[in-house]
Amino acid sequence: MTAVTLPIEEQAVVAAAVETSLLGTYKRAPMEFVRGEGVELIDANGKRYLDFASGIAVNALGYGDAGVARVVSEALNNGLIHTSNLYRTPAGEQLADKLVECSFASKVFFCNSGAEANEGAFKFARRWARKIGTDAKVEIIALRGSFHGRLFASLAATDRPSYRAPFRPLAGAVSICERDLSDLETALDEETVAALIVEPVQGEGGVRVLDDAFLETLRTLTSKREIALIFDEIQCGLGRTGHLFAYEKSGVVPDMLTLAKPLAGGLPMGAVLVSEEIAATIQSGDHGTTFGGGPLVSAVAAHVLERLSNPALLESVRENGAWLGAQLDAIARRSGKVRAIRGIGFIWGLDVLEPAGDIVKRGWDEGILTLTAGEHTLRLLPPLTMDRDDLVRGLSIIEKIIAQ
Numbered sequence: 001m002t003a004v005t006l007p008i009e010e011q012a013v014v015a016a017a018v019e020t021s022l023l024g025t026y027k028r029a030p031m032e033f034v035r036g037e038g039v040e041l042i043d044a045n046g047k048r049y050l051d052f053a054s055g056i057a058v059n060a061l062g063y064g065d066a067g068v069a070r071v072v073s074e075a076l077n078n079g080l081i082h083t084s085n086l087y088r089t090p091a092g093e094q095l096a097d098k099l100v101e102c103s104f105a106s107k108v109f110f111c112n113s114g115a116e117a118n119e120g121a122f123k124f125a126r127r128w129a130r131k132i133g134t135d136a137k138v139e140i141i142a143l144r145g146s147f148h149g150r151l152f153a154s155l156a157a158t159d160r161p162s163y164r165a166p167f168r169p170l171a172g173a174v175s176i177c178e179r180d181l182s183d184l185e186t187a188l189d190e191e192t193v194a195a196l197i198v199e200p201v202q203g204e205g206g207v208r209v210l211d212d213a214f215l216e217t218l219r220t221l222t223s224k225r226e227i228a229l230i231f232d233e234i235q236c237g238l239g240r241t242g243h244l245f246a247y248e249k250s251g252v253v254p255d256m257l258t259l260a261k262p263l264a265g266g267l268p269m270g271a272v273l274v275s276e277e278i279a280a281t282i283q284s285g286d287h288g289t290t291f292g293g294g295p296l297v298s299a300v301a302a303h304v305l306e307r308l309s310n311p312a313l314l315e316s317v318r319e320n321g322a323w324l325g326a327q328l329d330a331i332a333r334r335s336g337k338v339r340a341i342r343g344i345g346f347i348w349g350l351d352v353l354e355p356a357g358d359i360v361k362r363g364w365d366e367g368i369l370t371l372t373a374g375e376h377t378l379r380l381l382p383p384l385t386m387d388r389d390d391l392v393r394g395l396s397i398i399e400k401i402i403a404q
């Protein structure tokens, strides 16, 4: 076969129409990204896109970060990418120590993704619940609007009918309850429920910041009835709200907390932070994963955690986030095309009248990346390092694509 080199603009058009060998689980945008710099991605044609998506809340430090690059190369110089969990390696232990130091947890389990972290937390909850209750204490309850992952139990805890329907039967004894205290009061049966899982800020479900008072009541109910309270901070944790952990804002402390997305700077990693009481019921052999907490990802995650714990960074996310909310409110009013805005820090959702996906697509032409959260919510998740000038630049494009 003769290779034909097309002019670069035509290559991009062809790429959009071409079938790739990747299984079609994603509808991908036509541009192909070849570089990242700061808060911008650059496509194969050299076009720059200001990033208000962060690889879906992963790239908290943006692209081409010198600190992350240095830690990756130092870790590689040791020759240790992986050893298995059969042996001790310092990086994973040090990272676990740091997570324990800066949180409520007494132990940490490492895995490779958000869904895996939640599945692990469900197992730990059941293990603990069987110790303190009977064999009937197994139910996991999630909330309306939740997203906890795409594996069988995390999917059963995810409130997206289109994601669930083709794969039934999902894992049993997992159910979804309204975000309503009287419904929850009935559903949270001490005899049968092992855990309640909650995103303090629901992400995929439309960016909903759950009320501090609501979370406090959930804490009271679950404590009284000896039900494990799991906070899924996979999207809203690690600085996105302007607090290292979203739970710090409300002061409501969970029994377990799951992390993933930004944890290892874009390398796959998840974690379950576990309270002393639950950790005490977990024994060797209860859970495992080949790659979890390997030396390379752990070294990078320790660096990312240190950077995201920096009080100056968190302060700037709180300050810029409040400013961002006020600007979005003004845009909403001027446009007449936004029904509501919700958010905190660097996670915002705008309920728009037209399909949000159409606005995202118009953004590609204008050089900005945004996300949806459901059909009519435009979601903004800029890197936490984005400064005021780039936020201003992004907002003016966002105003334009909403108005168009």
Ligand SMILES: Cc1ncc(COP(=O)(O)O)c(C=O)c1O
Residues within 6 Å of the ligand: 056, 113, 114, 115, 116, 118, 147, 148, 149, 150, 199, 203, 204, 232, 233, 234, 235, 236, 260, 261
């Ligand atoms: C809150 C929340 N939980 C769990 C997940 C699943 O994470 P992963 O895609 O890494 O399995 C996501 C992913 O978007 C998420 O936002």
